[in-house]
Amino acid sequence: MNETSSLQGADGVPRPGGTTAAAGLLRALLKGPLPLYLPAALFLLAFFIVPLGYVVVMSLTEPRPGLGNFTALLGSRHFLMVLLQTLQTAALVTVCALLLGYPLAYVAAGPARRLGGVLLGVIALSFWTSFLVRTYAWMVIFGRQGPLSHWLASLGWRPPPSLLFTSTGATVAMTHAMVPFMVMAVYAVMKRIDERYVRAAQSLGAHPLRAFALVYLPLSLPGVVNGCTLVFITTLGFYVMPVLLGSPNQQMISGVIGDQIEQVLDFGAASAMSVILLLVVLALFWLYHRFVGLDRLWSR
Amino acid sequence: MPARSLSLHHVVKRYDNLQPAVDGVSLQIEPGEFVSFLGPSGSGKTTTLMMIAGFQQPTSGDIHLAGRTIDKMPAHARNIGVVFQNYALFPHMSVADNVGFPLRMRGLGKAEKHRKVGAALEMVGLGALAARKPAQLSGGQQQRVALARALVFEPDLILLDEPLGALDKNMREHMQVELKRIHRELGVTMVYVTHDQTEAMTMSDRIAVFNQGRIEQIAAPQDMYLRPATRFVASFIGDNNLISATALGAGRYSVAELGPLQACDLALADGSPVDLLLRPEMIRLAGDQPPCATLRIDSAVNYGDSVLAIGRVGATPLRVRIPGPQARDLRAGQEVPLHWHASDIHVIPAARA
């Protein structure tokens, strides 16, 4: 996992439970005995809070003090398009990860234990494979000479399309990266749904499909909300995959921030973009907290 | 409510290659009967119930409801009400929606549904709580909702899996009475799973005692108590003295160290091994009558209304329950003469090893 962005947390590693860890830490900070949380608190302060504060300061002072960076960005059609594009892509990845992940989690949490174990194993395997390795693997698969093109050509699609450097390709790869998070968030909730609920529904006359729709699905919704929150927020900050696989004309916000720093050396604008992304994420967390409760991210 | 018969014919359930969970169960339950499945944990009660409800397929054998086989019928088409262990109330639905669920599945109109839900909740004494969520109810109230939900659609049969297991003692006794009242009022056939022998004894028309996937005996509570068919049933139901003995013919049995005992004559071959069952409350202090044996008391437990004297006759351990005032002076270390009637000893032919 080498995905890093200026905003995806000091540890730079999005993982299931990351948000809980944050909520748990918050609680521990408020209640726990000092010696237990002091190391973590110092670490976060030094490597997360301080740099983040520095970014905020830069956004307000570079090249000169004031809100100039923000007014310029919010007045820029290009930036707003990038922001919209990023939100759209994150939403698409979230929906795709849910459509793929929900059935997977359903089977994995079901009564067929061996099959469930194999599925979870395969998911964990792709999860443990280095992020960069997976990104390069996608570059090979999507490449003009890659297996996907060959396969499409053999189906009679000429000239075969290449997904490399398209936003579709980046979306597919990001979905692949996010499915494990979705599966684990949904699985954690499904595993606790007593099979007796569905049986009760059936004994009361509900066809299995109806029992699923009226009982199992609603009971699994907390997992869906958790998984979607996790995937959506993580995807907003994706950097490596959209930059290496995506279309240069349809960048996501992290890529644009990177360009600002590496190519234009405009630290003020880059910081302001980061702050705006941070505000979007915080707003999402606030919504989540408002309607679900941060402390209930993993419990019902 | 319609009352239906239920019968199981040589039903076997094997989960894997080990010992079957249910090993050839046959029984016939009459319309309107209240039958308990009683047995220790792991004896196959729940599995049998789940096969009747349609959530497990029997490995072999078949099940008839009202004379028709239901082997091929999916669970949702069986019209059987089930009260699950821990109730399985839908946590995201109100009490009224829980109880209305089976009516909704049957496409009932709003008005009729409302009326029936109200009546069912009245029946279990919860009319005022229709709008609550299950989590806002006490254990006893959840239990009642589960019961209302299982009977509101007038099922052919109601199955209850240890429904009172999670309740405290007072609540449990209260609910036992309630359940029996509801059974009487509705006349519906009920199968009730429990591992609590008192519960089975007080509520059932008949009890089926399960052990290791088999039914050891099925009988009315009093018959079961007085004439258990096997050593297992005798030891599982009620307090007991089980004494290994050998038949001597003509109703006499020899007990090592105790000498010959007179009991009823089962016309067993001389030398057949038997178990003699002598319930502790059948034994009296001898008084003026000729003593049958002398008990050396090791400990005396006072229950207020009676005293349980635990001791030995020779080397044979014996429990004796003496009621009322005459028991007050019993102390550990005493030797007391005992009397019983030969007819109070129940003879169980020992299973051949």
Ligand SMILES: Nc1ncnc2c1ncn2[C@@H]1O[C@H](COP(=O)(O)OP(=O)(O)O)[C@@H](O)[C@H]1O
């Ligand atoms: N789904 C299952 N898979 C495998 N074995 C099971 C399953 N359900 C029950 N068993 C086994 O079958 C036996 C009977 O269980 P059960 O019917 O639940 O007993 P009871 O309800 O009398 O406690 C037990 O040994 C139990 O371990």
Ligand SMILES: [Mg+2]
């Ligand atoms: Mg059970």
